[in-house]
Amino acid sequence: MTDAALTTTVRTVQGTCHHDCPDSCGWMVTVEEVPDAAPVAVKLRGWSEHPYSAGELCPKVNRFLDRVYSPERLLHPLRRVGPKGSGEFEQITWHEALTDISANLHRVIDEHGAEAVLPYSDAGNQSLVSLMGLSGRFFGHMGATKLVRAICGVTVGAGMSKTMGSPRGLDPMEHEHSKLIILWGTNTRLTNRHLWPTIETARANGARLVVIDPIRTLTADAVNSAVGDQFIQPLPGTDIAMMLAVMHVLIRDGLTNDDWVADHTLGFDELRAAVADWTPERAAEVCSVDATVITQLAHDYATIRPAGIRTLVGPEHHENGAMFHRTLACLPALTGAWAERGGGLSKSTGAWTESNIDVDAMLRPDMEVGDARTLNMSRLGEILTHPHAGETDGPGIHAFINWNCNPVVTTPNAEATRRGLLRDDLFTVVHEQFMTDTARYADIVLPATTQIEADDIVLSWGSLHINYNHAAIDPPGETVNNTELFRRLAAAMGYTEPALFDDDDTIMREALPAIDIDALRSLGWLRADYPDDGRPFGDGDFDTPTGRVHLASDELEAMGQPRMPTYVAPNEGPGGDATLVAQFPLQLLTPKHHARFLNSGYSHLPKHGPAEGGPFVELSAEDAAHRQLADGDVARVWNHRGSIEVPVKITERLRPGVIAIPWGWWSAHHSDGKTVNALTNDTLTEWGGGVAFWDTLVEVGHPA
Numbered sequence: 001m002t003d004a005a006l007t008t009t010v011r012t013v014q015g016t017c018h019h020d021c022p023d024s025c026g027w028m029v030t031v032e033e034v035p036d037a038a039p040v041a042v043k044l045r046g047w048s049e050h051p052y053s054a055g056e057l058c059p060k061v062n063r064f065l066d067r068v069y070s071p072e073r074l075l076h077p078l079r080r081v082g083p084k085g086s087g088e089f090e091q092i093t094w095h096e097a098l099t100d101i102s103a104n105l106h107r108v109i110d111e112h113g114a115e116a117v118l119p120y121s122d123a124g125n126q127s128l129v130s131l132m133g134l135s136g137r138f139f140g141h142m143g144a145t146k147l148v149r150a151i152c153g154v155t156v157g158a159g160m161s162k163t164m165g166s167p168r169g170l171d172p173m174e175h176e177h178s179k180l181i182i183l184w185g186t187n188t189r190l191t192n193r194h195l196w197p198t199i200e201t202a203r204a205n206g207a208r209l210v211v212i213d214p215i216r217t218l219t220a221d222a223v224n225s226a227v228g229d230q231f232i233q234p235l236p237g238t239d240i241a242m243m244l245a246v247m248h249v250l251i252r253d254g255l256t257n258d259d260w261v262a263d264h265t266l267g268f269d270e271l272r273a274a275v276a277d278w279t280p281e282r283a284a285e286v287c288s289v290d291a292t293v294i295t296q297l298a299h300d301y302a303t304i305r306p307a308g309i310r311t312l313v314g315p316e317h318h319e320n321g322a323m324f325h326r327t328l329a330c331l332p333a334l335t336g337a338w339a340e341r342g343g344g345l346s347k348s349t350g351a352w353t354e355s356n357i358d359v360d361a362m363l364r365p366d367m368e369v370g371d372a373r374t375l376n377m378s379r380l381g382e383i384l385t386h387p388h389a390g391e392t393d394g395p396g397i398h399a400f401i402n403w404n405c406n407p408v409v410t411t412p413n414a415e416a417t418r419r420g421l422l423r424d425d426l427f428t429v430v431h432e433q434f435m436t437d438t439a440r441y442a443d444i445v446l447p448a449t450t451q452i453e454a455d456d457i458v459l460s461w462g463s464l465h466i467n468y469n470h471a472a473i474d475p476p477g478e479t480v481n482n483t484e485l486f487r488r489l490a491a492a493m494g495y496t497e498p499a500l501f502d503d504d505d506t507i508m509r510e511a512l513p514a515i516d517i518d519a520l521r522s523l524g525w526l527r528a529d530y531p532d533d534g535r536p537f538g539d540g541d542f543d544t545p546t547g548r549v550h551l552a553s554d555e556l557e558a559m560g561q562p563r564m565p566t567y568v569a570p571n572e573g574p575g576g577d578a579t580l581v582a583q584f585p586l587q588l589l590t591p592k593h594h595a596r597f598l599n600s601g602y603s604h605l606p607k608h609g610p611a612e613g614g615p616f617v618e619l620s621a622e623d624a625a626h627r628q629l630a631d632g633d634v635a636r637v638w639n640h641r642g643s644i645e646v647p648v649k650i651t652e653r654l655r656p657g658v659i660a661i662p663w664g665w666w667s668a669h670h671s672d673g674k675t676v677n678a679l680t681n682d683t684l685t686e687w688g689g690g691v692a693f694w695d696t697l698v699e700v701g702h703p704a
């Protein structure tokens with residue numbers, strides 16, 4: 001035995017995955033320590049005692065330590081020395097970086113006002129402290145522009161709330177009790193894989209599965225028609241028409257639960273009138289799904305009980321994304337599905353877990369100076385390229401502070417974002433773990449910790465669990481976590497308010513006043529309150545002012561929106577702008593596709609990107625033949641926003657007229673340096689603040 005082995009101590013540290021993923025898996029890190037050296041994490045595995053993830057992680061995070069110890073990891077502050085985007089930087093000290101940043105922020109504020117500063121972040125680390133920590137206080141105190149962070153999931157809740165009064169839905173684990181499970185626009189086996197065992201348990205108990213998706217996804221592949229499962233493949237953005245026809249059939253064929261409707265809904269007569277014209281035949285024309293399939297869906301939904309619908313985020317990425325969720329939430333009310341355990345609708349569980357957060361204590365709106373405007377993150381290209389920051393009054397953006405997300409890859413209309421970041425009169429700071437496509441445009445890059453380097457709390461949005469994350473090793477190099485970044489920035493700016501300097505433990509306690517943080521720390525997880533009988537609305541009692549499901553909505557009417565579920569064809573879709581359709585006849589979907597990717601966060605790592613191959617465009621044999629394209633050819637995909645070149649993959653997963661390009665690859669992975677979001681639509685959803693990535697029309701052909 002060597003001396004080192006004699007003196008090595010080994011410990012295990014419990015933690016929780018921080019990725020923007022519904023599963024929030026528990027993990028266990030093995031750490032080795034030898035005297036006079038920094039502790040080293042040697043193993044990271046699923047934590048078998050975690051009640052949801054039960055010891056399993058995923059192909060993204062199984063190699064998490066490769067990420068932590070990657071030679072590409074940013075460990076020191078950097079200052080740009082080459083042109084923006086060139087990736088040429090020199091190492092500087094934190095002191096130099098903070099001096100430079102505070103001088104530039106003060107200059108911008110003096111010249112243009114504090115609203116010329118745009119803080120820009122999302123859920124790259126979705127843990128409580130990292131996501132909501134001190135940034136709100138810091139920028140509020142500065143008076144900077146406020147960001148609408150609604151690129152993911154917010155529109156689902158906004159749509160559903162107009163029907164049910166809140167985004168509260170079923171605990172997805174309740175689908176174990178469902179006898180019919182409709183996965184409506186969610187790719188569970190890929191994006192929410194730890195829910196799949198629950199679905200399989202239900203199926204083993206005889207549940208039937210229906211998958212509704214414009215793509216024959218990995219999840220659709222699980223459909224077994226021999227046992228009555230079904231895969232339904234509507235055209236993208238048209239599901240509302242199908243839902244209206246389902247309601248039509250439920251009412252026409254006497255399949256509604258009239259007592260439940262009378263006791264717990266408002267506006268049924270109006271709804272009946274609104275769907276009277278929506279025959280399955282009419283919907284079939286819109287969705288391109290057989291009328292018999294729609295009729296059967298309605299009959300199955302009413303008669304195979306309990307019937308649980310599961311949705312997540314995908315379908316919100318349409319111009320009518322909020323109405324999709326508002327309309328979907330009407331279905332269980334018509335059949336009284338909520339009355340039975342396993343019946344109802346599940347989506348993000350954030351409404352259950354996050355209700356524990358004292359948002360005001362966390363964000364401290366009382367510290368805000370002035371009445372700063374808000375700008376929507378999905379309009380970043382427009383905001384940065386427009387002299388008056390998009391469509392609002394006020395100054396253009398002259399300082400861009402980015403952490404916790406990678407907008408050059410992840411925002412729609414991304415070439416506009418890139419053009420904005422190229423502006424010489426824009427001062428950009430990026431706090432990151434890696435030299436991402438966005439970080440390349442920074443004037444100053446600051447190094448960020450990973451999840452095993454700082455304590456935090458992860459409130460799951462795929463289950464009811466609130467989880468602790470213990471730091472397992474020290475932050476490497478000069479990395480800091482998101483709150484330490486803002487403590488340092490506040491000091492550099494000369495701010496003195498004590499709340500800008502709260503430590504992470506204080507922030508946790510302020511944010512979760514009703515949670516015993518010490519117990520959470522020692523147990524690793526606890527479960528948010530949820531009704532013991534599994535039925536969130538078993539006795540009615542919805543969260544609307546009337547306590548009823550609002551089939552007709554005064555609230556929406558007051559916002560200038562249709563008061564009833566209504567199908568409005570997306571402008572950038574087959575039923576929309578005829579000139580665009582003539583020029584760009586194909587609908588482009590760009591969803592999550594790769595098991596080894598988590599958004600844009602893994603394609604650059606050697607065991608992830610190369611293992612997934614590279615980007616490609618999938619299209620039906622018919623669409624390919626029409627354009628004389630063969631498998632493996634390089635095709636150009638273009639529209640009025642941009643153009644990219646990618647190899648062709650002929651597929652049976654898509655119907656003619658719909659194509660797909662996987663998302664998450666960086667500029668370097670594309671031969672022409674542009675990613676798929678060069679093409680996507682940055683039109684906002686009709687309400688809810690989301691964005692219509694997937695109402696994107698394109699044409700495909702041979703490169704010029």
Ligand SMILES: Nc1nc2c(c(=O)[nH]1)N[C@H]1C(S)=C(S)[C@@H](COP(=O)(O)OP(=O)(O)OC[C@H]3O[C@@H](n4cnc5c(=O)[nH]c(N)nc54)[C@H](O)[C@@H]3O)O[C@H]1N2
Pocket residue numbers: 020021022152153184185186187188190191192212213214215217235236237238239312313314315318589591592593594595596597598599600664694
């Ligand atoms: N492996 C992996 N897992 C992930 C992620 C990842 O990048 N990789 N990302 C995480 C994140 S941030 C999120 S938000 C979740 C998202 O989780 P999901 O919402 O399950 O996934 P998406 O791929 O966004 O969308 C789901 C499905 O919606 C379909 N869809 C698109 N338009 C329509 C439509 O009009 N109607 C219907 N019915 N379906 C439609 C898409 O084809 C897609 O298959 O996944 C998380 N999990």
Ligand SMILES: Nc1nc2c(c(=O)[nH]1)N[C@H]1C(S)=C(S)[C@@H](COP(=O)(O)OP(=O)(O)OC[C@H]3O[C@@H](n4cnc5c(=O)[nH]c(N)nc54)[C@H](O)[C@@H]3O)O[C@H]1N2
Pocket residue numbers: 020122123124125130151152153313403404405406407410411412431432433434436448449450481482590591592598599600601663676677680693
């Ligand atoms: N075409 C298309 N575009 C999409 C989508 C799509 O399906 N198709 N999905 C949309 C959705 S649902 C989402 S959620 C967004 C996601 O958009 P982003 O949030 O931009 O995506 P991520 O790739 O998760 O980027 C997270 C970044 O944060 C960094 N990071 C991780 N932890 C920390 C930390 O603790 N501190 C700091 N400072 N940085 C950290 C990671 O290194 C990574 O680069 O993309 C949206 N864009």
Ligand code: SF4
Pocket residue numbers: 017018019021022023024025053057058059060061193194598
């Ligand atoms: S990315 Fe999602 S599935 Fe993978 S370990 Fe993290 S929470 Fe679990």
Ligand SMILES: [Mo]
Pocket residue numbers: 020151152153313
């Ligand atoms: Mo997301």
